Amino acid sequence: MMKKWFAAMLPLVLSMAVQAQLPGTVPPVSDPVKWSISMKQVEGPVWDLVFRADIAKGWYVYSVKSFGDLGPMPTVIALDTLPHVALVGGVAETSEHVLEGMDPMFDMNVKKFKEHALFTQRVSVTDPKALITGRLDYQTCDDTKCDFPYPLYFRISLTDGKGEFGPLPFPAVAGSPGGAMSSEPVNWSLSVTKKSEGLYELGFKAAIGKGWYIYSQSITGDGPIPTTFELDSISRAQLVGKATEESAHATEGNPLTWTPRLSRALRMSVMCGRRLRSGRSSCSASSADWWRCSHLACSR
Secondary structure: OOOOOOOEEOOOOEEEOOOOOOOOOOOOOOOOEEEEEEEEEEEOOEEEEEEEEEEOOOOEEEOOOOOOOOOOOOOEEEEOOOOOEEEOOOOEEEOOOEEEEEEOOOOEEEEEEOOEEEEEEEEEEOOOOOOEEEEEEOOEEOOOEEEEOOOEEEEEEOOOOEEEEEOOOOOOOOOOOOOOOOOOOEEEEEEEEEEEOOEEEEEEEEEEOOOEEEEOOOOOOOOOOOOOOEEOOOOOOEEEEEEEEEOOOEEEOOOOOOOOOOOEEEOOEEEEEEEEEOOOOEEOOEEOOOOEEEOOOEEO
16 A cells, blocks of 8 residues: 655644555646746856746746745755765745735745746756756745646756756756656645635646556445545544546546456546635645556556
8 A cells, every 4th residue: 555645734733645556657737837947157167056936827936945744845056966976055036925924724924926936956967968867846826826847857857058948857967868757656636725714625636657556436346546635533524525536638447457346447647626625724734545556467
């Protein structure tokens, strides 16, 4: 059994965690934040790697500063451990549109950016021909909801003056075939939308790798484990109704090696919705069991 946890901050902070089911490759998603990479040689082996966030109107990206478990998720730029790269200080952040103060979404003082922001990591490089790889994580919110996008993996070629993002980790060796690689065949992301006072909708989106499947919530009997979303026993929130599911790539019947009792498998991309009622600020957690299968094998 595998578990993957997501933090979902509801207004006045409802912290939600969920565990995923199957595989993944990241599909196109509507993202209010667009990222780009540039690089500048400072002097000799010292370079600045600049990550620019262009932020849609009404949306925000948060500082690299940690605001604790009940605050927004900070922007994190983490370079892979590479023998030819050494960090020079931490990530510097600059923007002409900085907002600092009380944030009603989190009921605390935060630092966030609108329109655009630059996050700069200075590095010292002994081999400028070798790739620099790593991962970028961030959270974005407007005044009513927050999105927790997929991690963005990146690779940078200093000699070519190019940087690119991908949905899965890049190999650190220049010229490695196959582009991005991942040991996990599924990626999940989480969005939170306020529907009315005290009522929130959680959207869990699974991006499923080619040749892999996850399974519907309606599966019964001796087949694979269905997707489930449950609050833990100490939660002060309540689930409302049943979780919904939708996918443009649903497969009915017996797509793998199970008996015909297998009713529905999902591949490529699936969105599951869950409504939750909370009458006060609270922290709660939920988990979901999952089963991963390809045409050759299944594992928990």
